Amino acid sequence: MTIPAAVLEPEASPQATAEERWRALKTVSPGDVVYRTVLTVFALLLPLVLVTIALELGVNAWPAVAKFGFGFLTHSTWDPVRGEFGALPLIFGTLYSSLVALVIAVPLALGCAIFLTEFAPRWIRTPAATLIELLAAVPSVIYGLWGIFVLIPLLRDHFWPVARHALSWLPIFGGVFYGPSVLAGGVILSIMVLPYIAAVSREVLLAVPPSQREAGLALGATRWETVWTVILPYGRAGIIGAVILGLGRALGETMAVTMVIGNRHEVSASLLQPGYTIAAAIANEFSEAVSDIHLSALFFVGAVLFLITIAVNALARVLVWRVARGSAIGSTAI
Amino acid sequence: MRHVIRAAATAAVGLVALAGSLSAQAEIRVTGAGATFPYPIYSKWMLEYTVVRPHVQINYQSIGSGGGIRQFTDRTVDFGATDGPMTDSQIAVVHGNVMHLPTVLGAVVPTYNIPGVNAKLRFTGEVLAGIFLGQITKWNDSRIAAINPDVQLPDQDIVVAHRSDGSGTTYIWTDYLSKVSPDWAQRVGKGTSVNWPVGLGGQGNPGVANTVKQTPGSIGYVELIYALQNKIGYGAVRNSAGNYIDASLESTTAAATAAVSALDENTDFRVSITDPAGAQAYPIASFTWLLVPKQISDPVKGRALVEFVWWATHEGQKYCNALGYATLPDRVVQLEEQRLKSITVNGTAVLPAGYGRRGR
Amino acid sequence: MMHGRIARRLVGSTMTGVTYGAAALAILPLAAILGMLLLKGAGSINWDFFVKSAVPVGEPGGGFANAIVGTLIIVGLACTVGVPIGVATGIFLAEFGGGRFGFTIRFVADVLNGVPSIVIGIFAWTWLVKPMGHFSALAGGCALAVILVPILARTTEEMVRLVPNSLREAGLALGYPRWRTSLLIVARTAGAGIVTGCLVAVARVAGETAPLLFTALGNQFFSTRLQAPMAALPLQVYNYAVGPYDEWHRQAWAGALVLIVLVLALSLIARAVVRAKRQHA
Numbered sequence: 019m020t021i022p023a024a025v026l027e028p029e030a031s032p033q034a035t036a037e038e039r040w041r042a043l044k045t046v047s048p049g050d051v052v053y054r055t056v057l058t059v060f061a062l063l064l065p066l067v068l069v070t071i072a073l074e075l076g077v078n079a080w081p082a083v084a085k086f087g088f089g090f091l092t093h094s095t096w097d098p099v100r101g102e103f104g105a106l107p108l109i110f111g112t113l114y115s116s117l118v119a120l121v122i123a124v125p126l127a128l129g130c131a132i133f134l135t136e137f138a139p140r141w142i143r144t145p146a147a148t149l150i151e152l153l154a155a156v157p158s159v160i161y162g163l164w165g166i167f168v169l170i171p172l173l174r175d176h177f178w179p180v181a182r183h184a185l186s187w188l189p190i191f192g193g194v195f196y197g198p199s200v201l202a203g204g205v206i207l208s209i210m211v212l213p214y215i216a217a218v219s220r221e222v223l224l225a226v227p228p229s230q231r232e233a234g235l236a237l238g239a240t241r242w243e244t245v246w247t248v249i250l251p252y253g254r255a256g257i258i259g260a261v262i263l264g265l266g267r268a269l270g271e272t273m274a275v276t277m278v279i280g281n282r283h284e285v286s287a288s289l290l291q292p293g294y295t296i297a298a299a300i301a302n303e304f305s306e307a308v309s310d311i312h313l314s315a316l317f318f319v320g321a322v323l324f325l326i327t328i329a330v331n332a333l334a335r336v337l338v339w340r341v342a343r344g345s346a347i348g349s350t351a352i
Numbered sequence: 353m354r355h356v357i358r359a360a361a362t363a364a365v366g367l368v369a370l371a372g373s374l375s376a377q378a379e380i381r382v383t384g385a386g387a388t389f390p391y392p393i394y395s396k397w398m399l400e401y402t403v404v405r406p407h408v409q410i411n412y413q414s415i416g417s418g419g420g421i422r423q424f425t426d427r428t429v430d431f432g433a434t435d436g437p438m439t440d441s442q443i444a445v446v447h448g449n450v451m452h453l454p455t456v457l458g459a460v461v462p463t464y465n466i467p468g469v470n471a472k473l474r475f476t477g478e479v480l481a482g483i484f485l486g487q488i489t490k491w492n493d494s495r496i497a498a499i500n501p502d503v504q505l506p507d508q509d510i511v512v513a514h515r516s517d518g519s520g521t522t523y524i525w526t527d528y529l530s531k532v533s534p535d536w537a538q539r540v541g542k543g544t545s546v547n548w549p550v551g552l553g554g555q556g557n558p559g560v561a562n563t564v565k566q567t568p569g570s571i572g573y574v575e576l577i578y579a580l581q582n583k584i585g586y587g588a589v590r591n592s593a594g595n596y597i598d599a600s601l602e603s604t605t606a607a608a609t610a611a612v613s614a615l616d617e618n619t620d621f622r623v624s625i626t627d628p629a630g631a632q633a634y635p636i637a638s639f640t641w642l643l644v645p646k647q648i649s650d651p652v653k654g655r656a657l658v659e660f661v662w663w664a665t666h667e668g669q670k671y672c673n674a675l676g677y678a679t680l681p682d683r684v685v686q687l688e689e690q691r692l693k694s695i696t697v698n699g700t701a702v703l704p705a706g707y708g709r710r711g712r
Numbered sequence: 713m714m715h716g717r718i719a720r721r722l723v724g725s726t727m728t729g730v731t732y733g734a735a736a737l738a739i740l741p742l743a744a745i746l747g748m749l750l751l752k753g754a755g756s757i758n759w760d761f762f763v764k765s766a767v768p769v770g771e772p773g774g775g776f777a778n779a780i781v782g783t784l785i786i787v788g789l790a791c792t793v794g795v796p797i798g799v800a801t802g803i804f805l806a807e808f809g810g811g812r813f814g815f816t817i818r819f820v821a822d823v824l825n826g827v828p829s830i831v832i833g834i835f836a837w838t839w840l841v842k843p844m845g846h847f848s849a850l851a852g853g854c855a856l857a858v859i860l861v862p863i864l865a866r867t868t869e870e871m872v873r874l875v876p877n878s879l880r881e882a883g884l885a886l887g888y889p890r891w892r893t894s895l896l897i898v899a900r901t902a903g904a905g906i907v908t909g910c911l912v913a914v915a916r917v918a919g920e921t922a923p924l925l926f927t928a929l930g931n932q933f934f935s936t937r938l939q940a941p942m943a944a945l946p947l948q949v950y951n952y953a954v955g956p957y958d959e960w961h962r963q964a965w966a967g968a969l970v971l972i973v974l975v976l977a978l979s980l981i982a983r984a985v986v987r988a989k990r991q992h993a
Contacts, residue, residue, distance in 0.1 A: 037810035039877060053891030054808060060800035064865070065820045067858055071827065071835050098518075099541035129734025137728050138735070148983050149739045155979040156745060157919025159950055160968050164745045166562060174566075196511055196567050198552050209741045216738065242724035270828040272922065281516030281553025292552050297828045298516075301922060302555065304830065305416030306518020306544045308436070320831055327826040335822055383847065383941055385929065392956060395932055399767065402933075411941055413930040414951070428841055556954035581956040676956075 075321040082314035090318060096283040096299075098307070103315035107283045109322065111200065111293035115279065116268040118204025118289065119211055124261055126208070127215035128250075134216075135223045136245055147220065154213040162277035165206045170197040170278055173205070178290075192288040198280030200293040206274045211264035218263055222256030223249060259337030266330045269323065272297040296323040380656045382410045386420020386433030388556070389520040389575060390640045393456055393677050394433065397668050401660055404667075408656045417520045417544055424450070424643045430653055432643035435520020436544055437622035449646050451695070452621045453688055454639040455664055457608055457678035459599040460524045461579050461586035461636070464571040465564050466491055468506055473587040474499050474596045477532025477627065477635070480589070483510055483571060484529065485536060486550035491569065499590075513563040513572030516553025518544040524638040525573045528626040532635075576604070577676030591635040592627055603634035604678035612681045619687065637678070647696050654697045662692055662708065749972060753965035761966055765934045766948075776967050778934040779948035782849070783971075785936060786928055786944055787918050789853025791910065794860035798913070799906055801861065802868020807894050809869070818869075821862040832858050833923035841927055849935075849942035852928025856917040863913040871905030872898060904985055911982035915975045921946040945971045 082090065086103060093104025134147050174197040185191040226249050234244035250257070280292020281302065296319050307313045391414040398410045415423070417434040424432030425446055437452055462475055469491075479495055482488040488495055492505040515522045526542040540546050552567075554560040560572040561582055576599050579586045588596040597603045610630040611623055627635045642661060648654030665688050669679040680688075695702050760775045767774030801821070805814055836855035841847055875898045883893030899906070921944075924930070929941035930951065936942075945967055952964035 035810045036807055036873075036877065036880060039880070047889040047891070049889050049891045053894065057800050057804035057808065060797050061804040061817050061865075063797055064801060064817060064824065064861065067835075067861075068820050068824055070839075071831065074835055074838060075831070095547060097547035098545040099543040099547065126734045126738055129731045130738050133731035133735045137731055146735055146739070148980070149742060150735070151983065152976060152979055153738070153742050155915050155919075155975050156742070156972060157921075157946060157975065159919070159921055159946060159953075160745060160749070160972060163953065163968065164741075164748055168744060168748060171566065194509065196552060196563075196570075198554075198563065212738055240720055240724040242727045243720065246727075266826040270826050272828055272830060276516065276555055277559070281555070282551070283547070294516075294553075297830070300828070301830050302517040302553075303545055304419075304834070305925070306418035308418040308421065308439075308442075308518075308544060312545070320828075324827065324831070328823050331822050331826055332819070335819060381940055383929070388954075391951075395766075398932060409933050409935075411929075411931045411933060413941070415925060415929075426842055428846055557956065558954050575956070578956045581958070 078317035082318040112295040115203040119207035122208035130216040131219035158273040161274035165278040195290040201289040203279035215264040218260035262334035384431040388414040436523040452641040459576040463586040476590045481533030481536045508569040511570040512551030531627040607633040607637040753969035756966035778943040782943035783945040790856035794857035798861040798864025801865035805869040806872035824862040830922035837926040847929035847941040855923035867909030871902045908985040915978040
């Protein structure tokens with residue numbers, strides 16, 4: 019039997035996919051065809067489920083779409099009794115709370131990732147990474163309970179009395195602070211998305227070629243300067259992708275958010291005011307929704323969330339793949 | 353290590369398969385879902401009932417009144433439960449094959465947290481509506497002070513707490529406000545979910561209770577049992593006779609009495625008893641109903657279900673008071689007996705004639 | 713020049729400290745949550761908690777046996793359905809997933825990861841509960857499987873990719889057809905990693921409440937019937953937490969503690985196996 023060329027001359031890049039190497043061999047046996055077909059059939063189940071979910075959302079949302087049109091996205095009244103539904107506060111609250119979550123989580127997560135790849139002593143790296151990733155394993159309900167009993171009192175009775183002297187003149191810190199608020203929701207979300215952004219960023223930073231780091235140090239930069247001016251820019255696309263991935267998680271989070279955000283159908287610039295998110299509204303109102311149009315409105319807003327999630331994930335994947343080509347970034351933590 | 357994991361996984365799968373196959377037990381299982389308001393008493397009843405009828409397991413889960421109506425309509429459960437009766441159009445969807453059977457009476461109370469005020473406050477319907485509409489914004493407002501002359505009310509903002517999840521408790525509360533305030537009826541209306549003019553939304557009764565507990569100057573509404581169990585202070589409400597009544601089991605039952613004596617023989621029990629007549633009646637009370645088909649398809653389950661409802665409305669009532677629910681007035685129970693006897697399976701009545709005469 | 717050098721070093725040290733701080737700040741909530749659960753829940757954990765089911769309010773004793781066993785059964789069902797599909801998809805993506813089709817499948821998996829679990833619960837209700845005419849543990853298991861599969865597909869893909877190409881070449885060089893190489897050599901080598909992926913995915917679905925609300929529904933009674941409603945730990949915890957009785961609240965905290973210990977233990981085992989594998993890969 020002849021030795022295939024691919025075995026005699028292995029390619030230099032270890033990243034060459036199995037696919038490319040297989041192609042060189044040109045061996046086909048019936049078992050191969052069966053194997054590939056079976057696997058493909060299994061793999062097709064995923065798009066089947068996704069399409070079915072999308073269709074179900076669309077079909078059930080249709081009565082609301084027909085009745086409200088795109089005004090649904092710009093009106094603020096959510097009145098189940100009269101059958102008038104406007105989802106602007108939901109969409110606003112979803113995006114606002116997720117934004118707050120990212121503003122808090124991204125610097126922290128990046129700090130963690132840099133810590134784990136650059137500055138931590140070798141013996142700390144594994145345990146610390148494990149602990150940070152464990153944050154992702156805590157169920158949402160438990161985050162919610164913690165939010166009610168620990169976070170909100172902390173914010174209302176300890177943080178705000180001190181911070182108000184400096185911050186209360188800003189419109190985003192305006193109004194009276196009762197506890198349940200967009201701020202509380204954003205903080206809880208930030209804790210929940212931090213492990214994902216940190217884990218993905220860490221993978222991205224690990225994928226930066228050592229030659230880059232060495233070049234920076236060779237040119238006289240301190241370790242921090244190397245990180246800031248060489249490594250981070252190199253992994254910039256991937257890190258942005260990690261952030262957008264975290265955003266995707268934040269958008270769909272339900273239980274923890276609804277327990278601390280105040281659940282108010284109102285648009286307000288202030289972080290201290292209560293707000294509402296799409297996922298929280300669906301979770302709260304779905305079981306008790308009595309009228310068909312109410313149900314349909316919930317499906318409509320769910321479909322909106324679905325589309326936002328798709329767009330966000332598309333953006334994230336494209337960016338992350340550019341830097342860390344091929345490997346399943348972030349999958350171990352998710 | 354790999355082999356250990358593999359062995360454990362195989363064992364686990366085997367256990368699951370075994371468990372699934374060990375389902376050959378001669379038990380009658382009845383499933384119901386719906387209202388959260390009566391969940392404590394229903395779960396108590398269903399567990400107590402296994403002593404009376406050991407082979408009957410009645411599983412009830414509280415997914416909400418709307419969920420109860422929907423699952424009942426889609427026939428994924430054997431019975432439903434709701435705090436707000438089905439509308440005519442919903443009954444039309446099931447072609448009229450539904451019976452509303454009241455099980456207990458409950459009350460909703462206004463609970464508040466005002467620093468420095470430990471006395472029991474009095475409220476009128478108009479004042480409550482004004483607060484929840486956002487028209488009365490301070491505790492020392494003249495309208496509150498006028499009905500509480502002995503209490504020193506502070507100059508503090510009122511923070512309203514309401515339910516964010518749809519709930520029967522909200523239905524009862526808004527039903528009452530709609531009756532006593534034309535302004536409320538016009539601007540907000542009644543329902544399990546409404547467009548609240550002001551306030552923070554808490555999830556579930558504990559969500560509201562916690563918000564009130566933690567927020568100085570706040571007011572919310574909770575089921576009586578929550579207030580009793582969590583030892584939260586709640587106010588007295590003025591009824592239509594002009595008396596300020598504290599919610600209690602007696603005043604709740606009194607609330608039903610007047611409405612009940614007006615019931616005619618053919619009532620379908622879909623009555624609201626908020627703001628009733630009666631000198632000692634508490635104004636914010638309500639029935640909660642089980643939804644049972646008039647014609648049941650499964651004879652075994654049908655018999656088990658109907659017997660259970662009979663038990664619940666008779667012997668079961670003795671568990672109500674300890675859990676903060678008021679018992680059904682006698683006339684209601686009598687009328688229900690007639691209804692239960694009219695439930696049929698394939699044309700024949702489920703309960704034999706003479707059922708209940710020996711006091712079973 | 714001196715000034716610049718010192719300033720740069722200062723900045724470097726400061727930022728190093730900042731990253732230490734970030735890591736500490738990230739771990740703080742985890743410690744806080746565990747602490748809170750231990751404080752509130754540890755007292756209610758006893759032998760009864762694990763072997764007895766719910767009792768009527770006011771009676772002593774009683775526990776979460778029905779919920780604990782229910783979670784194990786439903787999660788077991790989810791694995792039975794989801795693991796073959798997830799692993800197969802993952803192997804597909806690693807071995808054949810280079811082209812546009814692979815890209816699509818990968819993208820679909822990621823989008824499914826981001827769908828709120830309550831939407832998946834509604835989806836499972838429409839396709840499994842309504843046609844069957846009743847709630848069931850089976851439907852609950854399938855709903856969790858829908859959440860499980862995308863996670864598992866991606867982790868499996870990564871583990872299989874880690875297998876060195878030299879192994880594949882060796883298999884081919886020895887005359888094995890491609891499918892045998894892939895299945896018997898590559899997948900088996902990645903076996904420990906695949907199991908790890910399963911543990912990670914299981915940890916995630918064990919804590920899900922919303923999908924079970926409309927599928928398994930919940931059950932006060934101890935039941936192992938797959939065609940009937942079944943209790944589950946997160947469901948029971950939630951029901952008790954929003955109930956009015958202190959006794960229920962205590963049990964809810966205990967249930968939450970058991971749940972999180974279960975989930976964390978699984979995740980720790982998973983991480984340990986992954987890191988051991990990565991060191992040898």
